[in-house]
Amino acid sequence: MSRSQDTASPITPCSPKKGEMISSIQLSRPFLTRLQIEYAQSKTIDNIVVYKQRRNQVFSFLMKVCNTLKFPMRTLETAMIYYQRFYLHNSFNTSTYHDVATVCLFVATKNEETIKKLRDIIAVVSQVRNMQLNSEQAENYRRKIIGLEIKLMETIAFDFRIGHVEEYLVKFSKTLSIPKEITYTAWLFSYDTYQLDIALKAPASSIAVALLELACKLEKFHVNISYRELFVNMEAVNETKVDLLDFYISNYNYSFFASIRPELHDTFMDLKIALGNVKQLVEREKRYTEEDAYFDERSYTTGERRFMLGNQRKRLYNEM
Template identity: 25%
Template sequence: MTTADAPPTPVEPTVPKGPNPGAISIANQYIFEQNVRQMLRENGCDPAREDSYRIQGVQLIDNVREALQLPVKTFVTASTYYHKFRMCHRDAEYNYQDAALASLFVACKVEDTIKKSREILCAAHNIKYPDHPLAQDDKSFSRPSELIVGLERLILETIGFDFRVRYPQKVLIKTVRKLLPPEHAKEFLAVAYDMSIDIYKSFAPIKQTTFTTVMAVVELTALLTRLHLDKIRSLELNRWHTNRGCVVETMLDLLDVYAHFQKSTKIGLRFPQDKFINVKIGLNKELDASNRLCRYETFCQQCQAEVKDIHPITPGSATSPATTSSYPGTTTIKRTTKSTDATMRFVFDEDEARREQDTVSDFFREEYEEYEVEVEEKIPESEHNHSRPGQSRHQNHDHGWAPYHRNRHGHSNDRYKGRKGHGGYR
């Protein structure tokens, strides 16, 4: 039997690979304090400047909301989107005013209180320049309107198209009516309701649940007004789906806002500064006396110590586009994608996304076979071993001494050259 008559070797059929399933993005309803710090550090945010932009952005949302007579639910949704957007994008790339107004623009659509982008821009302009009011059809709003519409898509991608937002105001009203008598509920609620708006100037609403936020606002109001404090502290927090550590953390986050930005809050000017400081000292003593409580309920000190500063703050970071107004239309929209050859997909069920990744990974796994090969390489001879033509082998070796340098007259420049008239080496 010849080689030509041999049957061909059977080839196993290979399963063709389908299209790339794309990158999966899962929306997170809650973000821990450690994740907040990590995201801000990766974006290169200056802590002092970040606090200022956060307060001013939420304050701008609240002012425009009141000017347009929008409900509180729209303010809550806009503030939540604003915090999540700024944690995923550097403050040097976008103006905080544009991010705040774009968040309000998206929140108006989500809460079915639809307002045009020009209406929001016009209200913000008239608040900033009350002596020179403009109409919403003014030509100066054309470029900022396009910018807000462009930021709208980035905000939708940031929240992962998950429009769920928690509204603590409704639960707060029901809680106060259940715990306090009617004659004290109105006075108590006048402080607690405004405090529930001030809490969105911190990161507490995106870290804690609705009941945790409500119980922290109720207890902090009782500490400031001295109304029914013993009754509120005697509540079993397990029945309210929270614990003491989360409530204390939320109260301290809110007290930090009142301590550093007292004039930018609704409650800060109603009470003296000493009262906020005394309440904060009392809560810190409670933390020191307890072995189970700490400043942050979920925090890893070891992980925080091992984290390196990826984007250190430099003096030049103060001069960024975020520090200037972008109303003239100087800011450009920058879109960052995690994968250039795959489609970004947004899912809501984390377990389903993991099962899908496990199934698809078998088809896209690349297997390699490792083996060692010994290769003999010829070592080239060094240049000093080859003698120049007309030179003996003995003259080619310098015995470890470098050749003397000669000047243009042909004399040696060695340091043993004799002086003039005293003889020298010849």
């Protein structure tokens, strides 16, 4: 693919003739770099610390709802990815983030074929949030969520392609003959990746390999992993390991893994030191991001909008 094609503007306004409606083309971009994510969030989030705190609360909130409704792990994973993608292009508001999380879960149930009626989801959401809703209030809230649903789907450009870390963990652990106990540790790690923006940067296959490697290091189990044979990107694997280790070093007490293995608090600093300076995902100059139409303010009132699947990142083509 030529460079001009690879960097095509995700939102391309079409010049209308007199009397015609304005139209635009919006491409999906499933993976971004760290600086691109930070740039997008700088335009939609006033206080990133508050946003991250609320994101962790949303994770706990959605986990409780999913457990009550007996949704599988993949539904929670998809909902958290949608939640983070939503705030790349929409302003974060501390009074509505639970509503956004609820619609993300609702759409995730459809995508993962774990469908529940919206009324049933709202009933559990109300219970978890200690909201007392009468029938009229519940109906108004249902309409509010339905209104948010189309906004979410437009934000993600109707791109419902989601890879699941859990599936790759099972597949790769069998291929590499990794014991079930270590695979379970990697599976526990995966819950904490949902609290981070890792899934916005790396595909599920690369995340799974990173978690298996960290679990093997933690349990002192030697394994030889060929990234080429598993069709994963080394830089994406390293990016995942660095992000997760940094999270455990600075916020271990707030992690899901700490609730299972609290005694390992100091171990992750040793793993980070042993990891050393590794090659992570390549960042482009800031000016390219600033000139990228993908990060322009989204319009939800344009007369005609076309949504297309697209991926600017050549480094990930082999993994899609």
